[in-house]
Amino acid sequence: MKSRRIKVDCLARVEGEGALYVKIKDNTVVDIKFKIFEPPRFFEAFLRGRTYNEAPDITARICGICPIAYQMSSAHAMEDAFGVKVDGQLRALRRLIYCGEWIESHVLHVYMLHAPDFLGYPDAIQMAKDYPDIVQRGLQLKKTGNDLVALLGGREIHPINVRVGGFYKVPTRQELAPVAEKLKWARDAALETVRWTATLHFPDFEQDYEFVALRHPEEYPFNEGRLVSNKGLDISVHDYDNHFIEEHIQHSNALHSVHKGRGSYFVGPLARYNLNFDRLSPLAQETACSVGLSHVCRNPFQSIIIRSVEVLYACDEALRIIEQYEKPDKPALEIQPHAAVGYGCTEAPRGILYHRYRIDDNGVILDAKIVPPTSQNQKTIENDLWQYIPQHIKLPNDQLTLQCEQAIRNYDPCISCATHFLKLKIDRV
Amino acid sequence: MNRHPILIIGVGNAYRGDDGVGLRIAQDIKKKSPDYVNVIEQSGEGISLMDSWKDADTVILIDAVHSGAQPGTIHRFDVHTQTIPAKFFHYSTHAFGVAEAIELARALKQLPQNFIVYGIEGKCFEAGIGLSLEVEESAQEVVKRVKQDIHNCSPLK
Numbered sequence: 001m002k003s004r005r006i007k008v009d010c011l012a013r014v015e016g017e018g019a020l021y022v023k024i025k026d027n028t029v030v031d032i033k034f035k036i037f038e039p040p041r042f043f044e045a046f047l048r049g050r051t052y053n054e055a056p057d058i059t060a061r062i063c064g065i066c067p068i069a070y071q072m073s074s075a076h077a078m079e080d081a082f083g084v085k086v087d088g089q090l091r092a093l094r095r096l097i098y099c100g101e102w103i104e105s106h107v108l109h110v111y112m113l114h115a116p117d118f119l120g121y122p123d124a125i126q127m128a129k130d131y132p133d134i135v136q137r138g139l140q141l142k143k144t145g146n147d148l149v150a151l152l153g154g155r156e157i158h159p160i161n162v163r164v165g166g167f168y169k170v171p172t173r174q175e176l177a178p179v180a181e182k183l184k185w186a187r188d189a190a191l192e193t194v195r196w197t198a199t200l201h202f203p204d205f206e207q208d209y210e211f212v213a214l215r216h217p218e219e220y221p222f223n224e225g226r227l228v229s230n231k232g233l234d235i236s237v238h239d240y241d242n243h244f245i246e247e248h249i250q251h252s253n254a255l256h257s258v259h260k261g262r263g264s265y266f267v268g269p270l271a272r273y274n275l276n277f278d279r280l281s282p283l284a285q286e287t288a289c290s291v292g293l294s295h296v297c298r299n300p301f302q303s304i305i306i307r308s309v310e311v312l313y314a315c316d317e318a319l320r321i322i323e324q325y326e327k328p329d330k331p332a333l334e335i336q337p338h339a340a341v342g343y344g345c346t347e348a349p350r351g352i353l354y355h356r357y358r359i360d361d362n363g364v365i366l367d368a369k370i371v372p373p374t375s376q377n378q379k380t381i382e383n384d385l386w387q388y389i390p391q392h393i394k395l396p397n398d399q400l401t402l403q404c405e406q407a408i409r410n411y412d413p414c415i416s417c418a419t420h421f422l423k424l425k426i427d428r429v
Numbered sequence: 430m431n432r433h434p435i436l437i438i439g440v441g442n443a444y445r446g447d448d449g450v451g452l453r454i455a456q457d458i459k460k461k462s463p464d465y466v467n468v469i470e471q472s473g474e475g476i477s478l479m480d481s482w483k484d485a486d487t488v489i490l491i492d493a494v495h496s497g498a499q500p501g502t503i504h505r506f507d508v509h510t511q512t513i514p515a516k517f518f519h520y521s522t523h524a525f526g527v528a529e530a531i532e533l534a535r536a537l538k539q540l541p542q543n544f545i546v547y548g549i550e551g552k553c554f555e556a557g558i559g560l561s562l563e564v565e566e567s568a569q570e571v572v573k574r575v576k577q578d579i580h581n582c583s584p585l586k
Contacts, residue, residue: 064472124529135537157472
C-alpha cells in the first residue's frame with residue numbers, strides 16, 4: 001500500500017481563511033473536506049432587534065469585497081416586505097453602483113488572484129515582473145470600479161450611501177461625467193482583457209452542473225428577476241426557501257446550501273452567462289463569440305474569461321446608464337414599515353445572494369436569513385475536486401496542490417462571506 | 430510641486446481589536462501635523478493603497494502585524510532596502526493587502542522615493558474595539574518615532 005501526504009498550510013489568493021483537506025489512498029481519493037475555521041459570524045442573530053433601515057449598513061460589513069451586494073439584497077428584501085418598488089433613475093443608479101462592484105471584484109480576481117495560476121507564477125507580484133503592462137492595466141481597470149463605487153457609495157470601502165428606498169444622496173449629471181471618461185477607457189481595457197484571458201491554456205474539464213442565476217425579462221441580471229436553472233428551476237425569489245436548504249456540515253463552520261431535490265448547484269459568472277447570454281449587450285456578446293466562447297460554457301477554469309466578459313458588460317452598461325441619467329427629484333422613496341416578511345436576491349459578483357427578513361409593526365427585525373454565494377458553491381467546489389484530483393493524481397504533491405488551488409479559485413471563493421477560508425492539506429495514506 | 434510630499438497611512442480595522450492600532454496612530458499624528466503632511470486611513474486593500482501613495486515623495490505606513498513576536502513589538506522597515514515579509518500582514522482578510530501592494534509597486538518600479546513601514550505586533554484580533562495594553566503603549570512610542578521621521582524628511586529642512 002502506497003502512502004503519500006501533502007500539506008500546505010495556507011491557500012493564498014482567496015479572500016479569507018480556511019482549509020481544504022484531501023486524503024488519498026493508493027492513488028484513489030478517499031476524502032475531501034472543506035474546513036472553515038473561523039466561527040460563524042452571527043450576523044443573522046445580531047440583526048434581530050435592529051430596525052429595518054439598519055440592515056443595509058450592518059450586512060455590508062459582512063464583506064469588504066462585495067458590500068454593495070449586501071446592501072442591495074437587504075434593501076430589496078425590505079422594500080419587498082413593505083410593498084415599495086424602486087424604479088426609474090433610482091433603479092438605474094442601483095445598477096450603476098453594482099457595475100462598479102462587479103468591475104472591482106472581478107478585475108481583482110482575474111488579474112491578481114487567478115491569472116498567475118495560468119501563467120505559472122506564485123503570485124501577481126512575480127507575474128508583474130514579466131508582464132508589467134498587463135498588471136498595470138488590471139490595476140487601472142480595477143480603479144475605475146473603485147471610483148464608481150466611491151462616487152455613488154460615498155467611499156470605496158464599506159460604502160454608506162445606499163438606503164432602503166433608494167440612496168441618501170444622488171449624483172448630478174456633471175458629477176458622473178468624469179467617471180464616464182474613465183469608463184470609456186475601461187471598456188477598451190475590458191475588451192483587451194477578454195482577448196487576453198482567452199489566450200490562456202485551459203484544462204479540459206466539465207461536469208453536469210446545475211447553474212442557478214437570476215433572469216430578468218430584459219436585462220442581464222443585477223437586482224431583479226426570477227431564479228432559474230438549466231435543469232428546469234423557474235421560481236420567484238419568494239420561493240427560495242422551498243427549493244434550497246442550508247445543511248450544517250461537521251467539518252465546516254459555513255453552511256452548505258443545496259437544492260432540495262438535486263443537491264449541489266453552481267452560482268456566479270458562469271451560471272449568469274449560461275442562463276442570460278441573450279441579455280448581454282451586443283458588444284459583450286460579439287466579443288465573447290470572437291474569442292471562441294459559445295453561448296454556454298461549462299468549464300469552470302474558463303470562468304476567468306467569463307468574468308472578463310462581465311467586466312466588459314459592466315463598463316458598457318455603466319456608460320449606457322450614465323448617458324441616459326437625469327437626476328431624480330428625490331433620493332429615496334418613503335417607507336412605511338409594518339409587520340411583514342421580505343425577500344431579496346441579487347447577483348453579487350460571485351453569484352446569488354439571498355436575504356430574508358421578518359419585521360414587526362415597528363419596523364424591528366425579528367429574524368434574518370442570509371445565504372452568500374460561496375456557501376452555495378461550496379459543495380460544487382468539493383464535487384469538482386472529486387473529479388479533478390483523480391485526473392492529476394500522479395503529479396508530485398506540490399504540483400497537485402497547485403492544481404487544487406487553481407480549481408478552487410475558479411469560484412473566486414469569498415470566505416469572508418461564508419465565514420472564513422483557507423488552508424490546504426493533502427494526505428496520502 | 431506636490432503640496433503634501435509626506436503621506437502618512439494608517440491601516441487597519443477599528444472593529445478588530447489591535448488591528449485598529451494603525452488607524453489610532455494616524456489619528457494622533459493628524460492632530461498636530463505640519464501642512465506638508467497628509468494623513469489618511471485605509472482598510473488595507475492593496476490596490477487602493479497603491480493609488481493613495483502614487484504622488485507622494487515620502488510614505489510612512491503603519492499597520493498591526495501578527496508575526497509571533499511579543500505583543501507590542503515595534504517592527505520598522507525601510508522598504509527600499511528590505512522586503513516586506515508577506516506573512517506579517519496576513520491577518521487581513523484581503524488576498525491583496527499591504528505586503529502585496531508594496532511588493533507589486535516594487536516590481537512595477539512605482540515605489541515612492543522614501544518608504545517606511547511600521548508594524549506593531551498585535552495581541553488580540555477578535556471582533557471588538559479598543560487596543561490591548563502592550564499595543565497601546567507601543568502606539569504612543571510609534572507616534573513619537575513617526576513625528577521624528579516627519580521632521581527628518583521635512584522639505585523645509
